[in-house]
Amino acid sequence: MQPRRRYPSDLSDARWELIRPTLQSWRNARAGIRRPTHDLRDLMEAILYVDRTGIPWRYLPHDFPPHQTVYGYFAKWEADGIFDQLTGLLCRLVREHEGRNAHPSACLLDSQSVKTSANIHLTNQGFDPAKKIAGRKRHVVTDTLGLLLAVLVTSAAVHDSTAGTHLLDHIATHHPRVSKAWADSGYKNAVIEHAATRGIDLEVVHRTPGSRTFTVQPRRWVIERTLGWLMHHRRLARDYETHPHRSAAMIHIAAIDLMSRRLTHEATPNWRDT
Template identity: 65%
Template sequence: MTQPRPYPSDLSDARWALVEPVLTAWRTHRRAGALDIGRPPEHDLRTVLNAILYVNRTGIPWRYLPHEYPPWQTVYAYFRDWQKDGVFEQLTSLLRRHVRVAAGRDPDPSACVIDAQSVKTSANVPATSQGYDAGKKIAGRKRSIITDTLGLLLAVLVTAAGISDSAAGLPLLTQVAATQPALAKAWADSAYRTTVIEGAAALGIDVEVVTRDPATKGFTPLPRRWVAERTLGWLMLRRRLTRDYEALPTRSEAMIHIAMIDLMARRLTGENTPTWRGT
């Protein structure tokens, strides 16, 4: 039988080789901890991940998955379990270290950039997890991210859009400080005020606020801050992330990790991310 032609979002052999050990170890651990092992798993992990990448890239609802993939209920169950078990964070950390080493950097960063982005939500998102960002005039959710100086994700926190940048920023910096002991410097915009600066200082992180020169006219990339802003732009290449479609904020965070996992895996293997440009 002829094999179906892969979709542009499907994993190449090289990218699958980067993530396969983590997923295989997860499955082995889950089955070893089960009271009843039962029959062997029916679905291939690579095919399941391909389906998740397809949703992330195209933005379709889970129920609209093409028939070449496993049933959408199965794919979503894996997505849910991988999110709960921290698999996406583990893959993000692993690939980030590889990308940094390939770029001639230390595996663990000593400096970072923090920024936030408010996005609209879809109709299925509960009103209790939404808010209104008066500054951006957006009703929806806010994505607060911390990246290294290459723009690679260190941590993400999704909240209601009405939550201030400072209120989300300090817990995020606290989370990163616990996993990145070498971190000593952070750059941020003026929205991250005294609370974040003082709280970060207690963690051993010097937060420097980068402001725009009032005399500057037109668009000018701000030193250091542009790195995180570029990362937010990368996320918007994924249709699933142009709005927030996830019922739970933690699933929104997982979708952001998936986008970064795909981006870093492609960077390591020298593969381009397909876009509509030039088509």
């Protein structure tokens, strides 16, 4: 059988070796259900293709496994926390590669409101009055290198402080070394006080008084840059996922793509490269 043509979103051998052990362990744990018929690398590359290009699942090129199979694996891996595991693993590897402690001691919080597609039920949407966007909101936590630590997708009507409280609980549980955090003025006193109860000093970074143009905010520019990196993946340009947890999985997949490239020194191709 002739090997399929490679796509720019495909994994190099070096990047696949970073991801393969986690996926293989998952498959081994499920051994005995039935003999697998599809290669794990082909399945992962199909998911990366959807995330990078933004196409609907059923528009997957025919040289990938059937779109029903690819989506089925995507749903199983999301439900079993595989994307969360890979994000955490790659984050630790990148930090060690750059001479940092594998476990961060500081983090940044921010949110991004995005419009949703027509297949999203109205009960899963909301209106963000600050950004004047009807849709969903992505609440993100990164370390000081801009690496993804946690993500929560909600209705756009959910206030930053409400989601921030849940994210700080997650950070305190899964990243106990974190003792410092930065956020913008959308995070109110309630979340600052809650952070203190979890042993985290949350500092609000305010805009420069009197500034009417774009200015780089101290510390916060790191997470703003991460949001820009994520948007290279066209599936994130708008929220197309029926369920919020699947939307969060798409963000994890984009982070996996970015961090694996960072470890192997491979650039993320975009329109500027043409």
